[in-house]
Amino acid sequence: MRAATEGLILDNRATILKLLSASLWALLASAILVESDVYRYVTLALVAFVAIYHRRELTQVSQDWLALLCYGWAIYATIRFSLGLVLYDEKGASEWLYIFPVFFPAIGAALYLTRNHLYLACLILLTAGLIGLMATLDVTQALGGVRNPPLFHKNPIHAGVGSGMLFLSAVFLLSYATETGRLSTRWKWPTLALCSATALLSLLAMLGAQSKGVWLALACTVGFSGLLCLALIPGRWRVIALSGLTVAAVIVTISASSVVTQVAGSTITAIERLTSAVVSTDLSDAMQKAIEDPETPGAMRERLMIWSNALELFHTAPFFGRGNLWLQDWYKTTYADVGYTLLHNGFLEIVVRHGLFGLAFLATFMVAALQRLLAARQQGLIATSTLAYMLTITVFFLGTIATNSNNRLAIGESFFILAGGAVFAVTLLLRQSTASQSGASE
Numbered sequence: 001m002r003a004a005t006e007g008l009i010l011d012n013r014a015t016i017l018k019l020l021s022a023s024l025w026a027l028l029a030s031a032i033l034v035e036s037d038v039y040r041y042v043t044l045a046l047v048a049f050v051a052i053y054h055r056r057e058l059t060q061v062s063q064d065w066l067a068l069l070c071y072g073w074a075i076y077a078t079i080r081f082s083l084g085l086v087l088y089d090e091k092g093a094s095e096w097l098y099i100f101p102v103f104f105p106a107i108g109a110a111l112y113l114t115r116n117h118l119y120l121a122c123l124i125l126l127t128a129g130l131i132g133l134m135a136t137l138d139v140t141q142a143l144g145g146v147r148n149p150p151l152f153h154k155n156p157i158h159a160g161v162g163s164g165m166l167f168l169s170a171v172f173l174l175s176y177a178t179e180t181g182r183l184s185t186r187w188k189w190p191t192l193a194l195c196s197a198t199a200l201l202s203l204l205a206m207l208g209a210q211s212k213g214v215w216l217a218l219a220c221t222v223g224f225s226g227l228l229c230l231a232l233i234p235g236r237w238r239v240i241a242l243s244g245l246t247v248a249a250v251i252v253t254i255s256a257s258s259v260v261t262q263v264a265g266s267t268i269t270a271i272e273r274l275t276s277a278v279v280s281t282d283l284s285d286a287m288q289k290a291i292e293d294p295e296t297p298g299a300m301r302e303r304l305m306i307w308s309n310a311l312e313l314f315h316t317a318p319f320f321g322r323g324n325l326w327l328q329d330w331y332k333t334t335y336a337d338v339g340y341t342l343l344h345n346g347f348l349e350i351v352v353r354h355g356l357f358g359l360a361f362l363a364t365f366m367v368a369a370l371q372r373l374l375a376a377r378q379q380g381l382i383a384t385s386t387l388a389y390m391l392t393i394t395v396f397f398l399g400t401i402a403t404n405s406n407n408r409l410a411i412g413e414s415f416f417i418l419a420g421g422a423v424f425a426v427t428l429l430l431r432q433s434t435a436s437q438s439g440a441s442e
Helices: 002-028 038-053 055-062 065-088 095-113 115-136 139-143 156-179 188-209 212-232 235-280 283-292 298-316 323-330 346-378 384-400 410-441
Strands: none
Touching: 002 038, 002 115, 002 410, 038 055, 038 095, 038 410, 055 065, 055 095, 055 410, 065 095, 065 323, 065 346, 065 410, 095 115, 095 346, 095 410, 115 156, 115 188, 139 188, 156 188, 156 212, 156 384, 156 410, 188 212, 188 235, 212 235, 212 384, 235 283, 235 298, 283 298, 298 323, 298 346, 323 346, 346 384, 346 410, 384 410
8 A cells, every 4th residue: 555655656746747847848948939038047947957966967968079069169159248348348239149059968968858758848838829829810810911910929020930930840749749659549639639720820820920031931941841851751651741741832822822912022022123133243232222222112121221231240350250349330330320230130140240150150060960860860769750840940940030130039049049959969869879789789
């Protein structure tokens, strides 16, 4: 009797810990639903959890060269920020987010340790997302061409990005559940209904947010998904997946075409003129002509002015950027009176501060991440759908930062923390696999 009671207590404790762990991961990703700073506190809590209770895993992952690169970058960014603050009394704007790579290895260790709880975390997040969409989305307005930003964000563009990430999460969670056999359980129909409803409403939400940059990013992501089907899915399933993707893309295109034309028609025309001008002249002259053209839409003109200013700053310090001082120099640029210091392009946000050196760090991390993800999938350590999700959502997010500074927002910061952490979780999986193979061979 006593043994049974103790077993029940242990089971209850394990269930509570699983719910707590899953809830924390859902909160860390919740910036796609609610624009808040909750993810920062969760990040610090998870880092403290690993540092206090799981030092062995943290030590293991910290010895990896990519982790050392993240630590080195964080030290560099901290020193540069401090020098700008102390020597020039300039704190810049959102400079501290470039120190975030210091958290990647610890978050990776936390993901690795609680990996069995992540499916539940995804279900919690999608459930919250579905409830949020049902509470905020007016389907009639979205289909009627009236701007109707969903969820709980401070800007329609942010809402569009969040809806896109929620859409991809729903699609690939359903794919993961199918691949791993979870749809063969009694939770088949609830899971199917949750993922399908969330995906559908998320698409409508992206339409209602009326963010042209998000629409373009989604179109590129759909094309990339087709390439992934060719590369990752074997045999007849490849044909089925490509056919389903094509049919879905056609249906969405036809359904949304009138709204897209109404919202983005003049911008598309202006982009065509700009592209033609770039072919016959250089980029700077083409941008200046587009800015002066009275037919260029106001929002596009403002972006071109901001990007022109950013390119001016980049050319003054192409290799290592301007650090904190970029903000002082901004007011000396050609279109300094544009009224914005948010560059509306995540890549330009990097180069004006850290130049090509900053892009080199990002590229190095991404190449290493891709190699490790492919290795883990080849060894059967992660599901094909998991690999496809990580690649696809990264392509989508990088597409959105081409037209907006989403990396300076809660949604971008939490994405990079989770994505960076996932790379180190996979690193630990690969180490575990190598150690097991070595032990078996002995």
